[in-house]
Amino acid sequence: MLEPSISIPGLPDKATLDGYAIWDSYFTPSHSNPGPDGDYLTAEIERSLRTLAIGRFQRACIFPHVGLGTCNPKTAAALRAIPKLVTKAFDRWPKLLLGMIQLDATKVAGSIDAINRWLRDGPMLGVYMPAAPSPEQCCTHQNARRLAEKVISLGGVIMQHTWFITAGKRYPGMSTPTELASVARKYPEGKFICAHAGGEWERGIRAVRAGKNIAVETSGFDATAGFIEMAVRELGDRRIIFGSHLPSRSLGTELGKVIAADITEQSKRLILGENYRQLLAPIMKRKGMD
Amino acid sequence: MLSETAAGTAAAVLCGSAVGKSPDPSSHRIIDSNVSLFQWPFRHLPLDEPISLVAQLKFLGIAQAWAGSFEALLHRDIAGVNERLVVACQDHGAGRLIPIGSVNPMLPDWREDLRRCREVYRTPGIRLHPNYHGYALNDPVFERLLRGATEIGLFVQLAATMEDMRTQHPLVQVKDVDLRPLPEIIARIPGARIQLLNLRPRTTELISLAKVKGIHFDVSRTDDTDGITRLIRAMPRGRVLFGSHAPFLIQQAALIRTAEGKLNENETRDLLARNAEKFIEPV
Numbered sequence: 001m002l003e004p005s006i007s008i009p010g011l012p013d014k015a016t017l018d019g020y021a022i023w024d025s026y027f028t029p030s031h032s033n034p035g036p037d038g039d040y041l042t043a044e045i046e047r048s049l050r051t052l053a054i055g056r057f058q059r060a061c062i063f064p065h066v067g068l069g070t071c072n073p074k075t076a077a078a079l080r081a082i083p084k085l086v087t088k089a090f091d092r093w094p095k096l097l098l099g100m101i102q103l104d105a106t107k108v109a110g111s112i113d114a115i116n117r118w119l120r121d122g123p124m125l126g127v128y129m130p131a132a133p134s135p136e137q138c139c140t141h142q143n144a145r146r147l148a149e150k151v152i153s154l155g156g157v158i159m160q161h162t163w164f165i166t167a168g169k170r171y172p173g174m175s176t177p178t179e180l181a182s183v184a185r186k187y188p189e190g191k192f193i194c195a196h197a198g199g200e201w202e203r204g205i206r207a208v209r210a211g212k213n214i215a216v217e218t219s220g221f222d223a224t225a226g227f228i229e230m231a232v233r234e235l236g237d238r239r240i241i242f243g244s245h246l247p248s249r250s251l252g253t254e255l256g257k258v259i260a261a262d263i264t265e266q267s268k269r270l271i272l273g274e275n276y277r278q279l280l281a282p283i284m285k286r287k288g289m290d
Numbered sequence: 291m292l293s294e295t296a297a298g299t300a301a302a303v304l305c306g307s308a309v310g311k312s313p314d315p316s317s318h319r320i321i322d323s324n325v326s327l328f329q330w331p332f333r334h335l336p337l338d339e340p341i342s343l344v345a346q347l348k349f350l351g352i353a354q355a356w357a358g359s360f361e362a363l364l365h366r367d368i369a370g371v372n373e374r375l376v377v378a379c380q381d382h383g384a385g386r387l388i389p390i391g392s393v394n395p396m397l398p399d400w401r402e403d404l405r406r407c408r409e410v411y412r413t414p415g416i417r418l419h420p421n422y423h424g425y426a427l428n429d430p431v432f433e434r435l436l437r438g439a440t441e442i443g444l445f446v447q448l449a450a451t452m453e454d455m456r457t458q459h460p461l462v463q464v465k466d467v468d469l470r471p472l473p474e475i476i477a478r479i480p481g482a483r484i485q486l487l488n489l490r491p492r493t494t495e496l497i498s499l500a501k502v503k504g505i506h507f508d509v510s511r512t513d514d515t516d517g518i519t520r521l522i523r524a525m526p527r528g529r530v531l532f533g534s535h536a537p538f539l540i541q542q543a544a545l546i547r548t549a550e551g552k553l554n555e556n557e558t559r560d561l562l563a564r565n566a567e568k569f570i571e572p573v
Contacts, residue, residue, distance in 0.1 A: 007318060008558070009350045010545030051515045051550050165456045166463060200457040202333065222454055222511060223543035225335050225536075247515040252547030260542040262336055 026243025126157030137173030196220035228261035324533030337537035362392035415445035508533025
């Protein structure tokens with residue numbers, strides 16, 4: 001592949017990017033769907049490597065499916081039958097990938113088994129609660145709360161997908177930042193990440209402002225100007241965690257939000273890596289992870 | 291840290307600015323075909339003062355930016371909107387801001403606004419907001435406007451959307467423009483030049499639009515790490531112009547997306563400036 005020899009402004013130089021020590025909390029190759037033999041996921045990670053390298057990312061967290069109802073039935077069956085499919089990508093990129101498993105709150109018993117297997121006894125650091133069709137999958141439902149309690153008891157992190165859509169929820173299992181805030185209030189010892197800051201971030205930031213155990217994640221919507229500035233002003237720079245949503249979003253959209261923001265370099269370092277490292281530090285230490 | 295090999299020669303490509311340091315302006319020429327001046331109606335934007343936006347253009351080494359006005363979305367005194375735009379471009383632009391007047395064909399005597407754009411303000415084109423102004427492209431007035439602009443040598447920028455519908459203000463929910471009638475209309479107007487702004491193209495839509503000579507695109511909302519590369523290679527040469535939708539969107543986002551794509555040097559130079567230089571010249 002030919003590369004342009006001209007320079008294009010906008011991206012900080014390598015030394016500056018290295019200084020940020022970027023950890024990506026929301027890496028979504030193939031939306032973590034491994035396909036029947038694990039190849040979808042590895043191919044999508046390969047597609048992203050060039051971009052991750054341009055951004056000088058150090059670590060990136062994916063959200064593996066583990067055989068629950070979060071992916072198509074054929075793939076779920078394969079994942080249950082061959083657990084190695086879940087770890088295939090981690091085996092290949094052990095220094096890059098971190099993991100939080102996807103749970104299905106319509107299947108409480110299966111999800112708790114998965115938490116035990118992959119979080120308590122395995123390499124995962126937390127869980128990802130996706131937007132999903134069934135009401136049980138909204139974060140306020142008792143099923144989802146039971147799973148949250150289990151994760152919190154093990155010191156795991158909960159990455160909760162959230163959106164405030166102007167026209168209203170597309171399906172009952174979607175969660176809003178307001179709903180996440182109500183759950184987080186019940187579990188002050190929990191560690192919650194409000195994925196996408198609710199998308200419509202002006203409301204999302206306000207909704208979680210009082211919840212000191214909630215951080216907002218930065219990806220998943222256009223590079224709208226002013227987002228990071230408002231988040232730093234209202235939440236402080238220690239409650240914001242960078243996510244890339246690569247490769248379906250882009251380095252430009254997601255890294256651009258932070259590096260172009262009118263905030264201090266120290267705040268950028270916190271948002272792009274340090275906050276996430278600190279959030280994960282206890283569980284990583286317990287697991288003996290570097 | 292990922293290996294240098296994984297990055298390929300990207301590091302060489304991306305010899306961009308360190309924070310606080312302006313890039314070498316001799317290394318590229320960039321025309322941003324899609325910026326706007328003044329206040330977004332629903333939020334304060336960090337660069338909504340023309341002087342701030344121009345400072346950023348200078349910092350990023352952007353030689354020229356084609357500027358519409360956010361006021362055009364909801365104001366009905368479009369003549370006043372265009373006058374303020376032209377004055378601001380003259381006062382603050384230092385030659386970098388090229389005003390693009392707006393025309394709302396739902397207003398009485400819109401032809402006078404079109405005439406002034408050409409004869410008084412000398413803008414090279416006009417910008418349309420059909421969804422904010424309340425008409426569909428199959429309304430005959432759109433064809434009359436497109437034909438009228440083409441006859442006097444103006445290009446037309448059509449904003450397919452201004453904001454993701456999911457995040458719009460609840461009292462002002464504006465659907466994306468339905469572009470399906472466009473290929474048939476533009477085929478009836480020889481020499482028409484139209485650029486679609488802020489479009490997040492779907493594959494089926496692209497196939498239809500790519501066939502029609504005269505339709506151009508920007509990259510302000512072309513997401514996916516390979517999105518710009520795919521868009522350019524799905525089109526005949528010359529159809530994609532760099533445009534950022536600043537200051538509503540972060541200008542660096544479109545620049546970095548350009549760099550993270552796998553464009554070769556010719557494609558990059560075409561995108562950043564050459565296609566805009568050709569587009570702005572009347573046929």
